[in-house]
Amino acid sequence: MSEQFIIALDQGTTSSRAVLFDHQADVVDLSQQEFSQHFPKSGWVEHDPMEIWDSQFMVLQKLVAKNHLRPSDIAAIGITNQRETTVVWNKKTGKPVYNAIVWQDRRTAARCDEISAAGWKDKIQQKTGLVIDSYFSASKIQWILDNVDGARAQADAGELLFGTIDTWVIWNLTEGAVHATDHSNAARTMLLNINSGEWDDELLELFTVPKSMLPEVRDSSADFGSVSFQGAEVAIAGVAGDQQAALFGQTCFEKGMAKNTYGTGCFMLMNTGTERIDSKSGLLSTIAWSLNGQITYALEGSVFIAGAAVQWLRDELEFIETASDSEELALAANPESSVVVVPAFAGLGAPHWDMYARGAIFGLTRDSGQAEIAKATLQSLAYQIYDVIEAMQSDSGIELSQLNVDGAAIANNFLAQFQADVLQKPVARPKVLESTALGAAYLAGLKVGYWEMSDLLKVREVERQFVPQLAPQKIEALLKQWHKAVDRSKQWIEADE
Numbered sequence: 001m002s003e004q005f006i007i008a009l010d011q012g013t014t015s016s017r018a019v020l021f022d023h024q025a026d027v028v029d030l031s032q033q034e035f036s037q038h039f040p041k042s043g044w045v046e047h048d049p050m051e052i053w054d055s056q057f058m059v060l061q062k063l064v065a066k067n068h069l070r071p072s073d074i075a076a077i078g079i080t081n082q083r084e085t086t087v088v089w090n091k092k093t094g095k096p097v098y099n100a101i102v103w104q105d106r107r108t109a110a111r112c113d114e115i116s117a118a119g120w121k122d123k124i125q126q127k128t129g130l131v132i133d134s135y136f137s138a139s140k141i142q143w144i145l146d147n148v149d150g151a152r153a154q155a156d157a158g159e160l161l162f163g164t165i166d167t168w169v170i171w172n173l174t175e176g177a178v179h180a181t182d183h184s185n186a187a188r189t190m191l192l193n194i195n196s197g198e199w200d201d202e203l204l205e206l207f208t209v210p211k212s213m214l215p216e217v218r219d220s221s222a223d224f225g226s227v228s229f230q231g232a233e234v235a236i237a238g239v240a241g242d243q244q245a246a247l248f249g250q251t252c253f254e255k256g257m258a259k260n261t262y263g264t265g266c267f268m269l270m271n272t273g274t275e276r277i278d279s280k281s282g283l284l285s286t287i288a289w290s291l292n293g294q295i296t297y298a299l300e301g302s303v304f305i306a307g308a309a310v311q312w313l314r315d316e317l318e319f320i321e322t323a324s325d326s327e328e329l330a331l332a333a334n335p336e337s338s339v340v341v342v343p344a345f346a347g348l349g350a351p352h353w354d355m356y357a358r359g360a361i362f363g364l365t366r367d368s369g370q371a372e373i374a375k376a377t378l379q380s381l382a383y384q385i386y387d388v389i390e391a392m393q394s395d396s397g398i399e400l401s402q403l404n405v406d407g408a409a410i411a412n413n414f415l416a417q418f419q420a421d422v423l424q425k426p427v428a429r430p431k432v433l434e435s436t437a438l439g440a441a442y443l444a445g446l447k448v449g450y451w452e453m454s455d456l457l458k459v460r461e462v463e464r465q466f467v468p469q470l471a472p473q474k475i476e477a478l479l480k481q482w483h484k485a486v487d488r489s490k491q492w493i494e495a496d497e
Helices: 049-066 109-117 121-128 138-147 151-156 165-173 201-206 242-249 307-315 325-331 370-396 413-423 435-448 453-459 472-489
Strands: 005-011 015-021 027-034 074-081 087-090 160-163 180-182 216-218 226-229 232-241 258-262 266-273 284-291 294-303 340-342 360-362 403-406 427-430 462-466
Touching (some): 005 049, 005 435, 027 049, 074 435, 087 138, 087 151, 121 201, 151 160, 160 165, 165 180, 232 435, 242 258, 242 266, 242 284, 242 294, 266 284, 307 370, 325 370, 325 413, 340 370, 340 472, 360 472, 403 413, 413 427, 413 472
Parallel strands (some): 074 232, 180 216, 258 403, 403 427
Antiparallel strands (some): 015 027, 226 232, 340 360
16 A cells, blocks of 8 residues: 555444544544453443453454555554553553453442542542542552452552553553553543643542552653554554544534544533633533643543443343344334433433432333333433533533534434434534544544644534424423433432442
8 A cells, every 4th residue: 555544443342443544534444343241240340451452453453454554554553442441450461460340330339439428529529620430440440459369469569550441552562661641541540630630649549559550641642652563663643532532533622612422321522622611510520632741621421321222222132133223113113102211220420420320211101112112212312411411511601503423323313313303403423433533543643744733624524414303392391201210210229239
């Protein structure tokens, strides 16, 4: 190949992917592999870090082989990843001391309650922009050190390393030469002071995490080492957590621009510029990215279960064979059905933050069937985003004119149209739905001069815009029903269960 390309490694919650982009930011090819989900106890979610690494490296190899790529064909590699998921490994052997504890995992909820009760809520919010929740990495690291035989002693001796998934992948790609992360991922650990962009000693002491375990924090577009490939080196030049990468991939470079990604969860981010905005509505202040030593902040609303609810229809309920079948099934539902699904399988995220909520189905009648439940499941995604956007507009004082969307689930036209209806705003779906991978590619490409910032705005294309079709009165009634169902799903389990 005479043209150079960028490869983005997109390590997600359910699959690892490698995506090849050309200079027009089009997807040339994609390789993907799902990996195992482990649920050892109720509310626990784990991954095998070695399986994550093997699957990520395998899809990279497949992509390279299928497209006959030489090192000179690859300008750089970018990495994006599921955030908060926690890996602790031995730096000599390279082997994890325990499975990766996934962002959805709830095992440390009681520990988070203890920290809240001890009066840390305001201080942690001021330092990290986050709420105290088992979603984030800090309590997961502490759990591993306190519950895995010998882990605490090894950590104190400087033998263990911690990383979110980007760090784990970088460490393996560079054969242990680079132990680093970027600001967007570090901001999700509850150990980074997002005001200074540095690890916070007071929080490390609170969660009893030795500083020697932590990766170096770098800009999102920076040198993260290189991959040895056919006797040459290919630069790893861009890293961002998946949701921040999607914000960048949607070219939301200006303050007030926002996007929502429909992946395993739904994640709504608004660029708030070089100054953080603190939420009064249950949203998070976080770091969007850092370029040339300058941090850009964002407001974020995290919905834990989105595409995972469609997987639930497929895998647990066996209503559909593929996720895309959900659209046809939903369209077959009784239009007057009053079924409401609250997919709080891992508690409720923004703006509710209820670790003890659980999933529920309301409004069932004798004629309720698979189609009605599938329709209600898809609608639940749109309702959750409505709640987040209401909070975001309240906090920022900015009224969104349209919602930029991406992610696999929003390829579903039923969902995209219903989202426009619920919001009573246009929904813009880009030509390239791989915004997460594209953001990582952009960050890498900028570092090596493959693109300039001005190039990125020129190549973005909208594939379809969905405009509201349902009357506001109808939406108001549906939202009233949704909020009643959400209220009844809250605090479903006791804190000590």
